[in-house]
Amino acid sequence: MSLFARTGLDEHNRRVEWLVRTLFLLMTVLLIIPVALIMGILIQRGAPALSWGFLTEVPTNGMTAGGIFTALIGTVWIVAVALLASVPIGVAAAVYLSEYAPDNWLTRAINLAIINLAGVPSIVHALFGLGAFVVFFGFGRSILAASLTLAVMTLPIVIVATRESLQAVPHAFREACWNMGATRWQTIRRVVLPNSISGILTGVILEVSRTAGETAPIMFTGAAAFLPFLPQGVLDQTMAMSLHLYVVSTQVPDVPDALPFGVALVLISMVLVMNATSIAFRIYLRNKRKW
Amino acid sequence: MPADVQGDHLSSSIATELNTRGWDWYVDRIVSIGVFVGGVSAIIFIIGIFVFVTREGLDFALGSLDLKEFFTSINWRPTSERNPTYGILALMTGTASVTGLAMLVAVPFSLGAAIYIAEFASGRTRESLKVLVELLAAIPSVVWGFIGMSIMNPLIIEMFDVPVGLSVLNAGVILGLMAAPIMTTIAEDALKAVPDSYREAAEAMGATRWQVIFKVVLPAAKHGLMAAILLGVGRGFGETMAVLMASGHAINIPTSPFDSVRALTATIAAELGDTARGSDHYGVLFTLGIFLFVITFIINLIADVVVKGVGRQK
Numbered sequence: 113m114s115l116f117a118r119t120g121l122d123e124h125n126r127r128v129e130w131l132v133r134t135l136f137l138l139m140t141v142l143l144i145i146p147v148a149l150i151m152g153i154l155i156q157r158g159a160p161a162l163s164w165g166f167l168t169e170v171p172t173n174g175m176t177a178g179g180i181f182t183a184l185i186g187t188v189w190i191v192a193v194a195l196l197a198s199v200p201i202g203v204a205a206a207v208y209l210s211e212y213a214p215d216n217w218l219t220r221a222i223n224l225a226i227i228n229l230a231g232v233p234s235i236v237h238a239l240f241g242l243g244a245f246v247v248f249f250g251f252g253r254s255i256l257a258a259s260l261t262l263a264v265m266t267l268p269i270v271i272v273a274t275r276e277s278l279q280a281v282p283h284a285f286r287e288a289c290w291n292m293g294a295t296r297w298q299t300i301r302r303v304v305l306p307n308s309i310s311g312i313l314t315g316v317i318l319e320v321s322r323t324a325g326e327t328a329p330i331m332f333t334g335a336a337a338f339l340p341f342l343p344q345g346v347l348d349q350t351m352a353m354s355l356h357l358y359v360v361s362t363q364v365p366d367v368p369d370a371l372p373f374g375v376a377l378v379l380i381s382m383v384l385v386m387n388a389t390s391i392a393f394r395i396y397l398r399n400k401r402k403w
Numbered sequence: 404m405p406a407d408v409q410g411d412h413l414s415s416s417i418a419t420e421l422n423t424r425g426w427d428w429y430v431d432r433i434v435s436i437g438v439f440v441g442g443v444s445a446i447i448f449i450i451g452i453f454v455f456v457t458r459e460g461l462d463f464a465l466g467s468l469d470l471k472e473f474f475t476s477i478n479w480r481p482t483s484e485r486n487p488t489y490g491i492l493a494l495m496t497g498t499a500s501v502t503g504l505a506m507l508v509a510v511p512f513s514l515g516a517a518i519y520i521a522e523f524a525s526g527r528t529r530e531s532l533k534v535l536v537e538l539l540a541a542i543p544s545v546v547w548g549f550i551g552m553s554i555m556n557p558l559i560i561e562m563f564d565v566p567v568g569l570s571v572l573n574a575g576v577i578l579g580l581m582a583a584p585i586m587t588t589i590a591e592d593a594l595k596a597v598p599d600s601y602r603e604a605a606e607a608m609g610a611t612r613w614q615v616i617f618k619v620v621l622p623a624a625k626h627g628l629m630a631a632i633l634l635g636v637g638r639g640f641g642e643t644m645a646v647l648m649a650s651g652h653a654i655n656i657p658t659s660p661f662d663s664v665r666a667l668t669a670t671i672a673a674e675l676g677d678t679a680r681g682s683d684h685y686g687v688l689f690t691l692g693i694f695l696f697v698i699t700f701i702i703n704l705i706a707d708v709v710v711k712g713v714g715r716q717k
Contacts, residue, residue: 125611136519188524208438222446224707229448231703232641233699236692239455266450293655298431328668331676383541
């Protein structure tokens, strides 16, 4: 019998390892399978509702017929205005945290505030939006109020993604620039930001997808259950995809079965396509990175 | 003119030039102030949330609210004409039962998935699983709610032969599926944060893979894993649309998973639209908001402290 022959203990260990591995694989798969099944059902039952007209016609007949055009355009409005507000603030915050912030109590407080902004329930953000933007600042129920509410809520996404991509730029790049006599801001603008812009973009796409899907924060701040026309400006109310799905599936009687499935399918496709783009972008960048 | 005087003159002129605060210097100052304002905006917003939600709810909370009734009564009748009561006990048990069931579903599966992704899977499998989990986390809550209503509801009615499928079971499973991807991601990060030298040391002592995981990696990552679970609880606790749509929204202290319940968050979402600003009903909904804000703040604070605890150990 050779020195390295398998003993009974080895066999036992191998079996246990295989068992443990399979068990954990099974748990992973069980996490994914229900969702895959649900997607299948959504596609199967929502597909009959989908057509070019579904995307380009306004809802008619008490929202039991017609398309989702006004809701789609409304979501585009809300997302665009929210981005205009949150991207500059979020990038500024990330630049501060990554390039300027000393390790002190204030920085720790900022980080804690970011975690909490992300953790506060969406309905509390809705109450905040109502109390602050609709009532106190007097924007009324409007795209502006809804978008600002969402901007505050999604701020952590921009900050965290931007901070990560700024910190991925090697410190030597900055030092080389400082040694040439450049100021802090010149270094950030000419060296740090150009090297991290794509990472920032990944975060922005993620934010778009999150903003498009949120319902509770816009219910009382600017999204309307039904409007037959498109918004003309930021002080108008608007329909939105997410709220439209809630309304047609809970509030409207006699909706044909395929309609809410169609709305859900369009909404989830929008969100997943944007997320997939963001992820693909990130993987591409990681492979391309030269340092 | 002696050479050294000329040199002196030259160096002092360079010094003057370097000392001049030019355009770039001022731009630099302005930008540093600008990004500082951006940085503290997160603090301003979190304080703003507290201030504005409190501002709308304070009159009611200090004036007409009976705290004992608020926390111990199961009667939530804010629209009653003659005798409105504001007891949130039933709503709290609703939230607790749904979140509890969600964690029963999500904790084992997300920890299992995190262990598989971090410790067993490698290369392409690992990357694809991570991407899949990330995509799962992106599904909007209103879509989950819709899934609960239109797919889970008939499924539960048929499988368990019960009259109503919108219940603790439905909302709990939906919420579990929602929270699991986030918990998986955070837990996987925590496992990856355990230095490879720990694993190598254990393997060098002859430990098998699963011994390494159970005896070395999991104990070393336990704070991070606890934080992942806490954040999952916070997420379930604060979820609004999915719970509103899948729980049945009936005021009820649940005695079985098939009972319909109503959650704190869902109550605000369902009733706020019908209230007039300044009314007691409006005030009590904002008071609920303060309560939710404080609870999630505490959960996040604990999660943060727990993670920091790991940092101190190393």
